[in-house]
Amino acid sequence: MYTFSNRLRLFAIISFALGAIMVGFSLASVPSSVEDMKAMEAAHGHGHDGDHADAGHDDAKTAHHDDHKADAADHHGDEKAHDDAHASTDHHADASHGANAGHDDAAHQDEHKLQQLQNKPWAAIYIAAFFFMMISLGVLAFYAIQRAAQAGWSPVLFRVMEGITAYIIPGTISIILLLFISGVLHWNHLFHWMDPELIREGSPTYDKLTVGKQAWLNVPWFLIRAVIYSSIWIAYRQISRRLSIRQDNATDNSNFKKNFRLAAMFLVLFLISESLMSWDWIMSFDHHWFSTLFGWYVFASMVVSGVTVIALVTIYLKSRGFLEYVNDSHLHDLAKFMFGFSIFWAYLWFSQFMLIWYSNIPEEVTYFITRIEDYNLPFFGMLALNLIFPLLILMNSDYKRLNWIIVIAGIVILFGHYIDIFNMVMPATVGPHWSIGIAEIGAILLFLGIFIFVVFTALTKAPLLPKRNPFIEESKQFHY
Amino acid sequence: MSNKVIQAMYIDDDVLMAAVKKVRQENHHIEEVFTPFPVHGLDKAMGLEPTRLAITAFMYGCVGLAVAIVMMNYIMITDWPQNIGGKPSFSYLENMPAFVPIMFELTVFFAAHLMVITFYLRSRLWPFKEAENPDPRTTDDHFLMEVSVHGNEDALKALLLETGATEIKVTEKH
Numbered sequence: 001m002y003t004f005s006n007r008l009r010l011f012a013i014i015s016f017a018l019g020a021i022m023v024g025f026s027l028a029s030v031p032s033s034v035e036d037m038k039a040m041e042a043a044h045g046h047g048h049d050g051d052h053a054d055a056g057h058d059d060a061k062t063a064h065h066d067d068h069k070a071d072a073a074d075h076h077g078d079e080k081a082h083d084d085a086h087a088s089t090d091h092h093a094d095a096s097h098g099a100n101a102g103h104d105d106a107a108h109q110d111e112h113k114l115q116q117l118q119n120k121p122w123a124a125i126y127i128a129a130f131f132f133m134m135i136s137l138g139v140l141a142f143y144a145i146q147r148a149a150q151a152g153w154s155p156v157l158f159r160v161m162e163g164i165t166a167y168i169i170p171g172t173i174s175i176i177l178l179l180f181i182s183g184v185l186h187w188n189h190l191f192h193w194m195d196p197e198l199i200r201e202g203s204p205t206y207d208k209l210t211v212g213k214q215a216w217l218n219v220p221w222f223l224i225r226a227v228i229y230s231s232i233w234i235a236y237r238q239i240s241r242r243l244s245i246r247q248d249n250a251t252d253n254s255n256f257k258k259n260f261r262l263a264a265m266f267l268v269l270f271l272i273s274e275s276l277m278s279w280d281w282i283m284s285f286d287h288h289w290f291s292t293l294f295g296w297y298v299f300a301s302m303v304v305s306g307v308t309v310i311a312l313v314t315i316y317l318k319s320r321g322f323l324e325y326v327n328d329s330h331l332h333d334l335a336k337f338m339f340g341f342s343i344f345w346a347y348l349w350f351s352q353f354m355l356i357w358y359s360n361i362p363e364e365v366t367y368f369i370t371r372i373e374d375y376n377l378p379f380f381g382m383l384a385l386n387l388i389f390p391l392l393i394l395m396n397s398d399y400k401r402l403n404w405i406i407v408i409a410g411i412v413i414l415f416g417h418y419i420d421i422f423n424m425v426m427p428a429t430v431g432p433h434w435s436i437g438i439a440e441i442g443a444i445l446l447f448l449g450i451f452i453f454v455v456f457t458a459l460t461k462a463p464l465l466p467k468r469n470p471f472i473e474e475s476k477q478f479h480y
Numbered sequence: 481m482s483n484k485v486i487q488a489m490y491i492d493d494d495v496l497m498a499a500v501k502k503v504r505q506e507n508h509h510i511e512e513v514f515t516p517f518p519v520h521g522l523d524k525a526m527g528l529e530p531t532r533l534a535i536t537a538f539m540y541g542c543v544g545l546a547v548a549i550v551m552m553n554y555i556m557i558t559d560w561p562q563n564i565g566g567k568p569s570f571s572y573l574e575n576m577p578a579f580v581p582i583m584f585e586l587t588v589f590f591a592a593h594l595m596v597i598t599f600y601l602r603s604r605l606w607p608f609k610e611a612e613n614p615d616p617r618t619t620d621d622h623f624l625m626e627v628s629v630h631g632n633e634d635a636l637k638a639l640l641l642e643t644g645a646t647e648i649k650v651t652e653k654h
Binding site: 353 | 505534538566578580
């Protein structure tokens with residue numbers, strides 16, 4: 001039996017408390033109005049001119065909602081396009097009209113920027129919440145694959161995986177809470193499509209494209225779906241865990257067989273729910289954009305982070321002397337999965353990027369233009385973290401057996417996939433005003449604290465070696 | 481000193497493994513072992529060096545990548561930078577996504593083929609090469625260990641028989 005070490009528990013609690021304070025601080029220091037925002041900027045010493053240019057700049061790139069509105073053939077869009085052309089080309093335009101339009105535009109930009117700044121701490125919380133939920137979901141999928149494939153090497157790691165998947169409950173609950181806050185309480189503007197003004201006929205921001213997607217993207221159905229996905233995952237996790245523990249003291253293998261069938265069923269449901277989840281929880285931030293392999297892309301990110309966390313937790317527990325039968329061959333296998341799934345992730349990332357870059361269709365390519373222009377370093381930097389570094393360091397068979405190499409590679413991979421989620425969420429919610437500061441680090445610490453606490457508490461609940469698993473003997477003897 | 485070798489025949493791979501370990505313990509030099517299929521762990525038991533083929537494959541892959549980059553940089557960017565469907569051909573980096581499939585394939589192509597050729601060269605395999613197995617049964621269901629004779633031939637024979645050899649033949653080395 002594993003006992004939760006006091007030092008680790010203390011670390012988790014401190015991390016949680018510190019994260020909560022930092023997040024609270026960043027939420028409190030958000031500007032509440034345009035005047036507030038201007039005052040804060042003046043205090044920070046931004047020149048008014050530069051600031052203005054910046055606002056115009058970001059509006060042109062990130063507010064593709066507006067572009068689409070102009071494209072849509074409604075009266076408002078036509079009028080607006082006409083007005084713009086008129087104002088910029090006709091030198092005889094009357095001065096007061098031009099000035100007035102300019103004033104409206106600036107006010108609109110300020111409003112836009114204010115919303116983005118207000119979104120920033122929420123987006124940071126959302127990213128961290130999703131990141132840790134995604135890790136445990138990735139582990140759950142990996143665990144189900146191991147069960148369905150009747151893998152002979154992994155049963156000694158099942159309890160570690162079950163421990164990590166315990167986080168799926170607080171993880172999905174925190175996501176649903178955040179969705180509730182955005183959709184029902186409207187405390188933030190994370191999901192732009194949730195703005196009721198976009199679908200109200202006659203409203204100045206009426207958006208035909210959002211109306212077209214209303215059948216899928218409406219708040220009640222959105223929340224119901226979130227609950228459905230979460231219940232599928234939680235149900236599988238709980239039932240599988242119960243069967244796994246029951247198998248320890250069973251007299252036959254019926255629990256094991258049930259778990260096998262359950263895993264196969266779950267994998268079917270998982271692939272569907274995961275794909276839909278990625279459209280809902282990630283892709284709908286850019287609700288004018290769509291990509292068909294997005295679900296796979298998010299899956300690759302979650303499974304590689306999941307395997308990495310399994311490896312890190314295993315190394316930690318092994319170093320504390322709790323996993324007697326885990327040897328460096330098990331570690332080697334995990335490292336191979338880290339290596340392989342890193343490449344798989346890069347393959348999907350590149351497939352998505354290259355297809356869109358190559359065809360360069362305006363409605364698709366805005367997604368990457370905002371990222372390349374405003375998020376250049378994170379966008380391309382994550383390639384180095386998620387592909388090139390693991391590729392080079394985990395290629396060597398001997399390195400895959402060294403704890404410290406796996407720990408370093410694991411930390412780099414986890415950071416890289418955090419940045420990956422960051423790149424998916426931030427551009428649509430805060431535009432060019434991103435940074436990795438108090439809000440982001442605080443949110444990571446907050447959820448890291450919960451994650452460690454939940455995972456290691458779950459690990460104390462059952463013996464770390466499954467007893468009557470039919471493959472346990474093979475797994476104990478496993479060597480490569 | 482003559483070039484005599486003793487060829488001991490075995491009919492089971494487990495017996496063979498035990499024999500290899502025993503013979504090595506007694507400090508006899510095993511010239512060669514012929515088996516009809518790969519015997520897991522035999523190379524370790526014989527004390528063979530691990531292969532370096534993977535390292536050569538990595539280097540060949542790097543060569544392939546370099547070839548792809550240099551080739552396409554010369555053709556598409558330096559030599560005749562045409563505007564083909566609006567793709568930016570001002571620098572290699574700007575148009576790189578379009579080159580990645582070729583870079584990837586050439587890396588794999590070089591790594592795979594050159595490694596295979598290296599394997600053939602190092603293990604001296606080519607068409608019309610004369611087969612080297614001392615007994616045709618070693619391609620079907622028998623295992624053969626060749627031990628060089630230095631000193632007491634009878635003691636070595638006794639040792640091999642003791643390890644479970646079914647046949648023993650003393651020959652001059654070819």
